[in-house]
Amino acid sequence: MTSPLLQLSQRQATCFVAIVGLGFLSSVPVASIAAGSVAAANLAPSWCKGGGPLDAQSLPSSVNMGECDLRSRVIQGQHGVRVEVPPRGSDVVAVTAHALQANGGSALTVRVTPDQRTISIDQQSLGYVNGRPWNSSVPEGACRDSSFSAGLSSWKKGGTIEWKFAKGPDVTGVPNEKSVVTDGVTRAVTASTDCTTKRHFEPQPNIRERFAGTTTSAPNINAGACSKRDGTNAIGWANMTDIETGTLALSCTWQTWRNIIEGDIALQNHGKDWWVPSRADRADSNAVSACPAGSFNATSAVVHEMLHVLGLKHVRGKKHSSLTMAPTMKPCDDGPATLGLGDYRGLIALYGSRP
Numbered sequence: 001m002t003s004p005l006l007q008l009s010q011r012q013a014t015c016f017v018a019i020v021g022l023g024f025l026s027s028v029p030v031a032s033i034a035a036g037s038v039a040a041a042n043l044a045p046s047w048c049k050g051g052g053p054l055d056a057q058s059l060p061s062s063v064n065m066g067e068c069d070l071r072s073r074v075i076q077g078q079h080g081v082r083v084e085v086p087p088r089g090s091d092v093v094a095v096t097a098h099a100l101q102a103n104g105g106s107a108l109t110v111r112v113t114p115d116q117r118t119i120s121i122d123q124q125s126l127g128y129v130n131g132r133p134w135n136s137s138v139p140e141g142a143c144r145d146s147s148f149s150a151g152l153s154s155w156k157k158g159g160t161i162e163w164k165f166a167k168g169p170d171v172t173g174v175p176n177e178k179s180v181v182t183d184g185v186t187r188a189v190t191a192s193t194d195c196t197t198k199r200h201f202e203p204q205p206n207i208r209e210r211f212a213g214t215t216t217s218a219p220n221i222n223a224g225a226c227s228k229r230d231g232t233n234a235i236g237w238a239n240m241t242d243i244e245t246g247t248l249a250l251s252c253t254w255q256t257w258r259n260i261i262e263g264d265i266a267l268q269n270h271g272k273d274w275w276v277p278s279r280a281d282r283a284d285s286n287a288v289s290a291c292p293a294g295s296f297n298a299t300s301a302v303v304h305e306m307l308h309v310l311g312l313k314h315v316r317g318k319k320h321s322s323l324t325m326a327p328t329m330k331p332c333d334d335g336p337a338t339l340g341l342g343d344y345r346g347l348i349a350l351y352g353s354r355p
Contacts, residue, residue: 044068053082053225056108056123063119070110070119074225077108077123080243081250082225085110085119090228094255096151097226098308100301101246105314105327114257126314126327142322142340143195147315149325153255154311154350160208161189161263161309164215166236171267173274174237174298178214180276181235184302184337185209188310191347192303193339201344203353207310219252219264226252226264233309235265235302248272248329249301251308263309267301274298277334291332300329300336307339312346 047058048068053076063070072087081099086092094111107124155161163185165178174180186192189209191201219234220227224243243250247268254262267274275295291297304324314327321328323340339347 056121059121061121063121065117065119075108075110075121076225077106078125079104079106079247080224081106081108081123082223083108083110083252084225084227086112086254087228091256092229092254092261093257094153095226096253096255098251098305098314099243099247100249100304100327100329101244102248102296102330103246103328107313124314126316139318139321142324142335142342143193145320145323145340145342146345147320147323148342148346148349149313149315150346150349151311151313153253153258153260155207155260157206157351158355160210161233162210162212163233163235163263164212166219166234166238166266167214167216168218168237169239169269171237171269171274171298173292173295174276177237177298180298181302182211184299185211185235185306187299187338188303188306191339191344192337193344195338195341201339201341203348205344205347205351206354207347207351219266220262221250221252221264221266224250226254229254229262231262233263235306236267237269238266239270240266240268241270243268245271248296249305251305253309253311260309260311265302265305265309267298267305272296274301275332294331296329296331297334297337300324300334303338304329304336307343307346310347311350312343315342 045068053074056075056077070085072085074082074084076082079099079101081097083095083097086095094109096107096109099106105126109122111120113120165181171177189207191204192199193201215232215234217234218238219236220230224240249265249267251263251265253260273292273295275291276298277290307325312325315323315325320326322335324336324343329336
């Protein structure tokens with residue numbers, strides 16, 4: 001006659017022997033022990049609970065998804081910047097939000113690691129402390145300052161970014177929002193500058209853009225959060241009432257393992273005054289004098305955010321405050337409307353030169 005133990009599978013037999021050795025086979029079923037182990041493993045930490053946005057400050061910089069699955073959850077960084085973690089099965093593995101403010105900037109990136117088991121969270125805040133920028137020193141001129149900070153991803157070299165103007169609310173001080181956005185995008189991609197007589201750096205970076213029309217859909221930045229990507233690179237103004245008051249603009253990029261595959265830009269219409277210099281203003285060396293007090297140059301904001309969409313990050317410190325990628329923008333400042341040397345070098349580092 002065959003022993004009951006020999007009729008068990010190898011795995012069952014192992015469990016059977018182990019439990020017999022502990023002396024409580026008759027009172028604790030194997031299934032109960034297994035269920036108890038799973039329940040213990042699935043006990044989420046306190047910072048993981050709740051259905052609302054999770055504060056990045058309270059989260060570990062690296063989260064094991066077995067401990068807390070953050071897929072499709074919203075993570076909130078400093079200054080109200082929010083990012084929705086890519087859902088399970090998405091081709092997106094990283095999302096980055098950049099916020100531009102009058103007195104500082106912030107960034108938040110969430111990234112799924114290659115093993116699909118961990119989500120990393122990286123946030124950065126740059127701004128003023130007691131009225132002075134961090135790491136303050138004498139600013140270099142934009143045409144001499146070669147500093148830049150580039151992200152891990154970029155669009156495919158030699159490719160063309162197709163984008164649409166997101167027709168949103170009418171913007172006081174900006175009579176033709178679409179032309180302003182088109183101008184700003186072109187300036188960023190073609191490395192427009194005041195540093196050369198040709199008005200752009202050469203050689204130009206090996207990336208292009210193409211205006212693909214107007215959409216009535218707002219930039220994919222819901223309640224100040226980078227949401228699930230929708231397949232359209234949209235740029236325009238929006239009434240973002242759920243972000244910090246000082247925020248001028250917010251950009252979002254969605255990335256695969258190697259490339260950026262979507263980028264949206266929303267400029268703040270709620271509570272902000274914008275200004276665009278006329279052709280006569282541009283011909284006047286004192287053009288800024290025509291800017292209404294407290295207004296912000298719309299072209300400067302578009303160029304800055306488009307450089308984020310292209311893959312550049314903020315540069316840190318007052319020494320680099322003349323560059324377009326400085327994290328602050330003063331009222332009536334038209335300097336960021338053209339690139340400095342470091343901004344250009346950053347694009348060349350990401351894309352190389354056009355053939």
